[in-house]
Amino acid sequence: MGYLTTHVLDTARGVPAEGIEILLYRVSGNSHRKIAEAVTNADGRTDRPILPEDDFKTGTYELVFRAGDYLRRHGSDAGTLFLDEVPIRFGMGEDAHYHVPLLLSPFGYSTYRGS
Numbered sequence: 001m002g003y004l005t006t007h008v009l010d011t012a013r014g015v016p017a018e019g020i021e022i023l024l025y026r027v028s029g030n031s032h033r034k035i036a037e038a039v040t041n042a043d044g045r046t047d048r049p050i051l052p053e054d055d056f057k058t059g060t061y062e063l064v065f066r067a068g069d070y071l072r073r074h075g076s077d078a079g080t081l082f083l084d085e086v087p088i089r090f091g092m093g094e095d096a097h098y099h100v101p102l103l104l105s106p107f108g109y110s111t112y113r114g115s
Contacts, residue, residue, distance in 0.1 A: 002095040004051035006063060007044045012105035013074065016044025021066040024050050026059060027089060062089040065102050076106045083109065 004024070008017035017040055024036040035055070038046040050063075068084035088111050092098050099114035
């Protein structure tokens with residue numbers, strides 16, 4: 001069965017990013033339906049898969065990482081942030097483990113399909 005996990009690493013500080021709220025949406029055309037939310041723990045991960053096996057369906061999804069509050073807590077300018085919410089849209093086409101991490105800094109981010 002398939003499932004989805006994620007985590008966030010703060011590449012500027014070299015640590016896991018604790019306390020970032022993550023929203024998961026199922027995307028169909030122009031429609032977004034929120035199906036899950038979680039907050040990263042001290043390891044920068046969610047305590048359980050953000051989309052567990054029982055709820056898994058193939059399709060298009062979007063993770064939205066609410067990074068702004070985290071960045072402010074750790075020294076980014078209290079004014080207008082360069083990054084606030086980071087959306088990542090991706091597809092899951094087979095019943096498998098998908099891992100979509102976010103590598104975050106105040107002025108950039110990257111992602112990949114992890115394991």
